[in-house]
Amino acid sequence: MGLTSTAVLAVVAAAAVALFAATVRFWPRLARPGARAVSGRIGLLLATQLTLFAAVGLAANNAFLFYGSWADLFGQQQELGVVTDHEDGAEGSEGSRHMTRIATQHPDVPGGRVPSAGGRIDKVVISGRTSGVESPAYVYLPPEYFQAAYAGRTFPAAVVLTGYPGTAENLLKGLRYPQTAHERVKAGKARPMVLVMLRPTVAPPRDTECVDVPKGPRTETFFAKDLPEAVAGSYRVGKKARNWGIIGNSTGGYCALKIGMLHPDRYAASAGLSAYYRAAEDPTTGDLFHGRQELRDRADLMWNLENRPPSGGSFLVTTSREGEGNLRSTMKFIEKVKAPARVSSIVLDSGGHNFTTWRREIPPALEWLSARLSAD
Template sequence: MGLTSDKVLALAVLGALGLFVGTVWLWPRLARRGWRAVSGRVGLLLSTQLMLFTAVGLAANQAFGFYATWADLFGQEKGQGVVVDHTPAGGPLKVVDTRRVPGAASARPQLGGQIQKIAVVGRMSHIATPAYVYLPPEYFQPRYRTRTFPAAVVLTGYPGTAEALVDKLDYPRTAARLVEDGRMQPMILVMMRPTVAPPRDTECVDIPGGPQTETFFAQDLPDAVSGQYRVARGQGGWGIIGDSTGGYCALKLAMHHPRVYAAGAGLSAYYNAPNDPTTGDLFHGDKELRNRANLWWYLKHMPAPDTSLLVSSSKVGESNYKATLKFIERVKATKLTRISSIILESGGHNFNTWRREIPGTLEWMSGRLGGR
């Protein structure tokens, strides 16, 4: 049974409840002196606490999508996600599965849209990774058969799971509802995690001698998706959204590649690549690469990018609040780069907060992208 299985969570809850009842039942028998009685009491308390911790941890992981598998949790995912050959068919993108949109009134794509699971192989980066593509109902309707649609890449945090963008953060269902309400245009969403070389957190950097993650997102992914779907080509057709690590990546990619991404939205983002055990050495002594990954440095020393940015934070509950206000002022001083924000009165670094920000973010993104 998988880490995110409801059965695993149910067994953990039942185990915790059973140990609690057992502790209450056996406590009178162990309420005497002697090493055996003391050891029994200690064992029951530790077992109960451990099972409670396990149940709470499993529930939190299901809610926030920290880890996808047991191997992911215990750091046993060692594959770097880098390939040397193309797919057997010779193309960079392959559809491997289709599913209905959660909560859609109909399973027919013309009425409820469709989610396709794809496998992407970067022609330049040679990175291979899965993703989910949301196609709106209009994509399948005859009257739109010649229309191209704007597209937005949607990224999780680290480590994150792409499934959480569909099932927990409700991106497809939210987009469909906004279109029905006339608040946004139909848009294709390409949903994935930025961890394309697991378990390493590459921070969307082209690592010297390592995964070329920025190249994958800036060139390989848009090229592969545009070759498979009716996506608006040229400047103004693509945007990128992310939360936490994905938010940093979204802002950086929009700033570094404004001709690719006309808009970038960072929800609870930070503004400089961290250096910690999950990232390893990202720059290998390359000062220029390190500077480019620092958005503060980039705004000060590089020409202002012709793109639109959106940042979000909360006055209470988010550690990036002051930095976000400072970032807004720094971008405004460039005169060319456009900046918008969502500032909540309170909210944490979690799914519940991002669900409150996603409708406004999608509406904002829709207004800055164009199809034809």
């Protein structure tokens, strides 16, 4: 029986109820003094508590799909995802004034203390010239950025987004983007890229869903215009759409796909790991659209594919046959993408909505991004 099956939950819940009943039934007999009676009481209490916690954990996992299988739960699913391509059936000169570097750190890679061997991670604050949004971020510079052979050359760049609420530190430690990028380049499977890592929550604790909220945070403008300008004005990265990609997981995945779809003149490639396809509207988002249906439609990727198909760009979407809740909507998204846009996918056999799954998808996703971006 699978981890997410209702049968497993029913069996564990029934066991918890049975053990509770047994505790009530046999407690008078175990109330007498003596080592055997004490051991019996301890055993019944522990067994009841363990099955109760297991039932609650299984119910929570079934609701939120943290893990898709037993192997996923115990970290035994380690094989990487496989990308499948689906065929159709210059501003920035002012950018340096809108970015402040506040600290640097060494990537956790071999030779990481020497920039030309391990690269460097800058902690920065990006101030949006047009949006007025200000957000902290981490910028990973690959070793090649500091090598004489690459002096004066520009690099492709990718924006990397967490889910909601998320922290940018998760991209460094939990999801290991700099380490994975370093490994892919060393293995000859990707080209060096600059990674700009941050969370999509630019107005915490509010989840703005990367929308330009009327009279509120202009999150879409920040990611589509201000961030590329600021980074290009501070680092040796290209300024054209073919130089830029964007990737994220969960809410960050939705944001990445939406920004890429609505702004193909800024981003040539967009990857959504475990993404959804229309803006969430709940207490964490507040009123995103102020009753304006045209704004709600703009934030619906399926609506855009049907009514305003993108004029280009490449999209990567990921899901799993067991464990993810977005399988059906992802297949629908793939069907709706038409030329000149292109779509690719990673479909795992199993994997929940969690870091274990995303760590399996990030290596091929970075390879996919690298193949679609240009340094010049």
